Amino acid sequence: MKENTPIYQIRKCLFEKLQNISYFKGQLQEREKILKLIQSTVEYGESNSALIIGSRASGKTTLVNDIIREVTLLKTFEDNALLVRLHGFVHTNDNLALKAITRQMNLLNVVEGKVFGSFAENLAFLLDSLKSGNKETSKSIIFILEEFDSFCKHHNQTLLYNLFDISQSAQTAICVLGLTCRLDVVELLEKRVKSRFSHRQLFLFSDTYADEKGMFIVMMDNIKSLLILKRSDSDAIDNIPASYISKWNKQVQHLLENKSFKSILQRFMDIDISKNRLKIILIPIISSLRDDNDTITVESFQEQLNKFEQDGTIQAIHDLSVLELCLIIAMKHHTDIFNKQPMNFEMVLTRYTKFANANSSVQSVQRPVVMKAFEHLQNLELISFVSGGGSRIQKEYQLFKLEATSQQIAEAVKSCPGLPTEVVQWAKSSLI
Structure with missing residues (x-):
């Protein structure tokens, strides 16, 4: 691709925004x-x-x-x-x-x-x-x-x-x-x-503390800030005709208004809402821009999201024991009900015990066994420790967050052979 073409200059400007600003x-x-x-x-x-x-x-x-x-x-x-x-x-x-x-x-x-x-x-x-x-x-x-x-x-x-x-x-x-x-x-x-x-202490709160609608608006604003071109963004923009910049910004705005794109963005937010992860998704999309492919499409985002989701998480959940899978499902319900807030072992145990007691076909296990299963999930990095509180907090009360999305759990449950019917129904349910 020639360096003096408009799309090359646009790529250059976008990379400056992604990498340096x-x-x-x-x-x-x-x-x-x-x-x-x-x-x-x-x-x-x-x-x-x-x-x-x-x-x-x-x-x-x-x-x-x-x-x-x-x-x-x-x-x-x-x-x-x-x-x-x-x-x-x-x-x-x-x-x-x-x-x-x-x-x-x-x-x-x-x-x-x-x-x-x-x-x-x-x-x-x-x-x-x-x-x-x-x-x-x-x-x-x-x-x-x-x-x-x-x-x-x-x-x-x-x-x-x-x-x-x-x-x-x-x-x-x-x-x-x-x-x-x-x-x-x-x-x-x-x-x-x-x-x-x-x-003197100043506290910053991440976007995870906003409601789902607010987080979506923030993410849309972030994408718009990164993809919409302004004259003040880079010196390289001076080499791009004003008509081409206008055309580029219009197609970006059209993309942001597309319902399919919004659905893809929501899927991405279920995995990660950080700006850095968003930039990682955008880099290969911008890299693919050429003279004969000078627009960012919904399909390009879909392709990158599919690659992003191929991280082995579904396979890791698929290989879990029934007890470990039940704990994952219990965490999923907690995450859904409490808007992705962190949880501790006691919360998960209470939710799992309630399910086990309500279903006679589900074998009840002792507390140390459940703790061992919980620790195995941590070793597999399906849950991660949330900083704060230090080592003085007992491990039963240390906060964790679930690293798997609802879609990944649903896919894993769907592909698991021989699961008890109650467990499958619990995974699909949003009542417990």
Whole structure:
């Protein structure tokens, strides 16, 4: 395909939107608070610290990246601030974190050959190196700590202690933003660290907390944001005739209004509602665009969804024992009734016991056997642990979510030979 054709330029623009541009909708109050924290550090030299707490895929990193992208476009940020990113899964100890800080602050040549007595002295020297004696030439530093709870496991929490201590002492203007999915993360801080933390916490809630209609609208908006082209999206759009852009946007709008497409989208949402998963679906669809195939069709989405669903889940459910399948069905009913909210073992056991007692042909089993079956489902990754609460919660009350959809369970039950009639009817029923 020639690089100067309109469809090639459209592909280029769409890939830029998919791969390079993170977008975040909603949470306007939280966005404004984080933006003000960063701006007060950069523009006024104020030191701040905050924790951004939310479940996986709730948009913590996307939100922060969106804000950072906005402030880095300002000349004041370029002249007066530095950005340092650390990740708890990568920088697993203070020495690794310190090396990353040194590199990102462009101070490798400054510390070369110097000997420091402690981590605190090394960090303090790095921060002092940014100062040259007056406020006008000193630089503020924005620290972003992904998987913040992992830094709490470092020896004596030295890194966190020094960062929070510096933010309180006002010797250098820094803003520390910690991102975590642990609701109890403050309790993980040592007393001396906790006393220096501002205790500012912002909570993000994922789209799973919205009702089904609201989630569908959000997903439609996400697709529209990714596929509809605007002049401000990319410089490459300048090479595309306005008439072609108009034609492209009209066919995308027509696709979004198609009933079959909405049905496919609903199937996809039963599996995953995250923006990242949506992008994974869109990439091969956009890659298939050619001069002789310059539209996105319902069939292309159907094909990608079929591939997406071929993950072995149906086969894994098909191979379960009757007891394990009953537990899966019990979880399915819980998910349907309580709008995909997580569950624990006791909830599942109660629902299964009610079914077993109502059907004399279903053999009742002892509690330890049911627990063993429940753990086997976890090992097969048909259910997954929901973060929160820590190890202090008994395993019977730890929250899990079901990773299989209602359609996958129905397909598996349909293909299972020799299942008791009551189990088949229970799987189809929505009453228990």
